Amino acid sequence: GIEGDVRHLLDIDDLSREELFTVLDRAADYKLAQTRGEGHADLPGKTLGMLFQKPSTRTRVSFETGMTHLGGHAIFLGADDIQLGRGEPLKDTARTLSRYVDAVMARVFKHENIRVMAEYADVPIVNGLTDDAHPCQTLADLLTIRERFADLDSVSATWIGDGNNVAQSFVLGCALAGIDLTVATPEDHGIDEAVLERAADLGTAPTVTHDPVEAVTDANVVYTDVWVSMGQEDEREIRLRAFEGFQVNQELLEHAPEAAVMHCLPAHRGEEITDAVIESERSIVFDQAENRLHTQKAVLSWLLE
Ligand code: CP
Ligand code: NVA
Structure with missing residues (x-):
């Protein structure tokens, strides 16, 4: 979806068919670059916040490692380790994170919650799994x-x-x-x-x-x-x-x-x-x-x- 100028990935059909293939082609390029040992630090100095309300092995480690490969940094935010777990509203969490990081990946329960994050955040929100969708x-x-x-x-x-x-x-x-x-x-x-x-x-x-x-x-x-x-x-x-x-x-x-x-x-x-x-x-x-x-x-x- 598009909220203002910021693109989000809340579900796979937020991408057009053409954009989907652009992303897949880019992924194939990254895979080849990694195989060949070619650097691809395309996001130097960028930070990804990663909010998890449910456990994860693949999503967490692939996003975190991915940011390292791209020359950026990722922060793991377990829901119970941040104030969200003590009742700070998600919309406040989203606005606060927006002031620090360049994008947020979030794994939440209700799909509506990822929509709330996209509504309030000024940075791209990536759905890392909700009860309804898993576009990544x-x-x-x-x-x-x-x-x-x-x-x-x-x-x-x-x-x-x-x-x-x-x-x-x-x-x-x-x-x-x-x-x-x-x-x-x-x-x-x-x-x-x-x-x-x-x-x-x-x-x-x-x-x-x-x-x-x-x-x-x-x-x-x-x-x-x-x-x-x-x-x-x-x-x-x-x-x-x-x-x-x-x-x-x-x-x-x-x-x-x-x-x-x-x-x-x-x-x-x-x-x-x-x-x-x-x-x-x-x-x-x-x-x-x-x-x-x-x-x-x-x-x-x-x-x-
Ligand atoms: N497939 C998948 O999303 O795995 P994780 O729950 O380990 O992230
Ligand atoms: N359907 C599973 C997928 C886990 C990656 C779940 O939501 O638990």
Whole structure:
């Protein structure tokens, strides 16, 4: 979205299709530069604030390392370590941080909270995951898919499991990138209607089904994520029952013999995916994880240039 002159990344469709490919190209350039040992300190003296209301391994370390590679600096702000945890309003936190840092990455619960931050901040706000969206993950996912299948228009991807934050941004990302997507979820755990409408507006809403076998048949990519997301721990038993039959395992993948398997991590082996599948040759989950670093750097330099 655009708030005044400042660009934010609250969800993946804050980027146009052209901007998405600009960021992905830039990420690929950074990846190559890093492989070749070429310096790319494009953000000297810049500081990123990183606010976390939920735990993180990949998002935290990729953003922090990314800022180091770009010649800048990142500050980890655990919600309970700053005054936010004692009740200082988010809008005051956002305005205060804006006076110090050049951009803020935030991982919060309610999606509305990232909107509040964007409304009050004078610097770019980057969504590092909300209950509804995970656009930074989608950037890494699209880079990973593009590395495997140069022509995105001919890729057929399947999301299986929960229609959660990672799923919703992936739906929008596939619509933007022109990837043919099928989504298979239990009836009550689908993608929000509003997200499906946004995808349709972008050009391609996914095919929606509740049948995992039908959904994965002949897919090039099979993507899943946990059944119990951060903040849903109280619903654990109910959710595990609701998702029975949606596990990505060898048996299901017999219907998609060529498919690469994706997972944003962390994975709960034995629930949404088996250990054997994650450890198999078809798994590209650590390429996804690595690509978080390259795409994070691309987003930061694109927003701050
Ligand atoms: N995929 C992802 O966002 O991982 P973290 O929760 O470790 O940041
Ligand atoms: N859907 C998961 C993703 C974690 C990166 C969660 O929100 O917990």
